[in-house]
Amino acid sequence: MEDAYRIQGGKKLIGEVTLSGAKNAALKMVIGALMFEGKVTLKNIPRIRDFDELLNLLTELGATAEFIEENTVVIEGSGLKSNTVDLLHGSKIRSTFLLFAPLLKRFSEAHIPNPGGCRIGARPIDRIMSGLKELGGIVEYDHETGYYHAKLPQKTHGSYTFEKPSHTGTEFMIMLSLFAEGTVHIYNAALEPEIDDLISFFNEGGAHICREGTSIVVEGVTSLIQKKPYTIVSDRNEAVTFAVLGIITKGDISVGPIDPHLLDVFISTVKQCGGGVEIIGTNKIRFYYKGPLSATHIETEPHPGFMTDWQQNWVVLMTQAQGVSTLHERVFENRFEFVSELQKLGAKIEFDSTQVVNPKDYYHFSYNAEKTYNQAIKIFGPQQLHSGVLTVTDLRAGATLAIAALLVPGESIVKGVSILERGYERFVEKVTKLGGEIKRL
Ligand code: EPU
Secondary structure, three states, X not given: OOOEEEEEEOOOOEEEEEOOXXXXXXXXXXXXXXXXXXXXXXXXXOOOHHHHHHHHHHHHXXXXXXXXXXXXXXXXXXXXXXXXXXHHHHOOOHHHHHHHHHHHHHHOEEEEEOOOXXXXXXXXXXXXXXXXXXXXXXXXXXXXXXXXXXXXXXXXXXXXXXXXXXXXXXXXXXXHHOOOOOEEEEXXXXXXXXXXXXXXXXXXXXXXXXXXOOEEEEEOOOOOOOOOOEEOOEOHHHHHHHHHHHHHOOOEEEEEOOOHHHHHHHHHHHHHOOOEEEEEOOOEEEEEOOOOOEOOEEEOOOOOOOOHHHHHHHHHHHOXXXXXXXEEOXXXXXXXXOHHHHHHOOOEEEEOOOOOOOHHHHOOOOOOOOOOOOOEEEEEEOOOOOOOEEEOOOHHHHHHHHHHHHHOOEEEEEEOOOXXXXXXXXXXXXXXXXXXXEEEO
């Protein structure tokens, strides 16, 4: 296989998309399932590459995972026999450090390599490892091997305040606290809906987790047992990708099932720039072209703001809007690698070096005054893009380049699409159903 898509763009994409389960919930829930006694059934699992990688890793550790239907998996952690995550598999997915929670519960000691994931900034886990220490863990990092070694000699206890909120970090602190001695308080927690999905999953199994805004209280229990299968929430990021595809190709795409409130900020931004949106019932949203688009000025933020995961798709949309748009990335450093790929198609995008007043507070990553950052861009529109040969730099950038190729008339090649397929289920099939011409090479 060439690991590429051949795309004939220029067609209006029209139709309905059934969203898959959220990658950023499913991966965490499968690891969370190892904290239960007995079998755990999870429905709406997206069949994506990251998920397959994770299942390989879990079975290597001794857990069992069996798909009983296309998107339903049954996990059982009682057979866990190893407390060391393999370097090759473990370094491929960002979420593997979450395995510290079930492994420390089972073995009181565990060894996990520095996590991998997409090439978007340094993505350290310092705040997360501080949280483990604060709740009673002992953690050491071996720079030579790239492994974290952790011990948890007693039950977790106490409280932790995130210096800045972290999505997966919040999930980790919740998992660590499930069987705590007494009550654990987590402050300045992240607000992403996938975290609340994880909380519901644990609470249905007997956990006592309560959220009030950015404060989370976990009352330790002695065991978790699943009573009925759990269905994972739909993928908001996939919804955004198809929304942009609908508008940019002058088409009309409805996405569901999804609670429209999860996309409030996205929906209002689409309306603000002149895109068409219609909420259909309680769990479907229609996105369509209804006339020329106007420029927008966006700063990315964690939920409930305009998510960093949406900005790359949005940038290609803004190449078609009237005027100069601006986009400032606040959450991750180095999430503009795809810009040079869009420039190959004739997009006029420039980096904006205007400094912000208090970068240490403004950015969600740990800002280092000694480093140079490219965090803001200007997008000049509307630009007529042309076809070309593109290379995927990271997951969301993969979808962005596919959108660009589907927009422009003529043939384009998008290379490195296995990175896109780490997070999008049946992308080719879904685009084809909408009338797009796309072939996996
Ligand atoms: N950060 C630190 N130290 C830490 C933890 C985070 O410096 O200990 C920094 C990060 O480097 C980043 C910022 O804090 O600059 C926020 O990171 P966060 O921990 O919130 O992000 P994450 O949990 O690593 C998850 C998703 C991302 C999504 C973000 C924002 C997963 C596996 N990944 O990342 O998804 O963009 O939250 O919601 O859940 C994607 O799906 O393409 C993707 C990158």
